[in-house]
Amino acid sequence: MSDLVFIAFDTEQQAEEVREKVLGLQKDYLIEIGDAVIAVRDANGRVKLNQIIHPAASGAVSGAFWGMLVGWLFMMPLAGAAVGAAGGALGGSLVDVGINDDDMRRQANEALKPGTAGLFLLIRKMTTDKVLEDLKGLGGTVIRTSFDHAKEQALQAALAAQVPVAPAAVEAPAPAPVEEAPKA
Numbered sequence: 001m002s003d004l005v006f007i008a009f010d011t012e013q014q015a016e017e018v019r020e021k022v023l024g025l026q027k028d029y030l031i032e033i034g035d036a037v038i039a040v041r042d043a044n045g046r047v048k049l050n051q052i053i054h055p056a057a058s059g060a061v062s063g064a065f066w067g068m069l070v071g072w073l074f075m076m077p078l079a080g081a082a083v084g085a086a087g088g089a090l091g092g093s094l095v096d097v098g099i100n101d102d103d104m105r106r107q108a109n110e111a112l113k114p115g116t117a118g119l120f121l122l123i124r125k126m127t128t129d130k131v132l133e134d135l136k137g138l139g140g141t142v143i144r145t146s147f148d149h150a151k152e153q154a155l156q157a158a159l160a161a162q163v164p165v166a167p168a169a170v171e172a173p174a175p176a177p178v179e180e181a182p183k184a
Helices: 012-027 055-073 077-094 101-111 128-134 149-160
Strands: 003-009 031-041 047-050 117-126 141-145
Touching: 003 012, 003 101, 012 031, 012 117, 012 128, 031 101, 047 101, 101 117, 101 141, 128 149, 141 149
Parallel strands: none
Antiparallel strands: 003 117, 003 141, 031 047, 031 117
């Protein structure tokens, strides 16, 4: 079963940094993401979704490939590729994979102030303690999750935690030069 998490940020850049961090954790097999979408509410109140999965683009590529193959049969590979790309793009744009776009727009419109951003994560699996440790101090406010209360509070605490700053290195005084005794 997947969990949905919606975190609000002051800027789109903060949301993008957290998304990149989470995608990096996925490469380390600490979390498995089904979708990661940044919703930005502009100054006019419109919500724009920045998705990592673009089904129209992948549909166009596969449609072009298959259209070209079919086009070879009729000695018109370029026409077949063009028709296949158009059909694939249309088919891909009609498919909504991951989190429902209309739900994200509605939730972002309700929760985000103009000029702010939010990150929607569809989490399939997660090594909770290690992921929360890596997200510590990144900021953001948890708006909505399907986690249980304890996990949701742990996520909010990790995002809001102050990351300890390493103490400045104290320079040790340079050692005094050692004088060698004269050789006799």
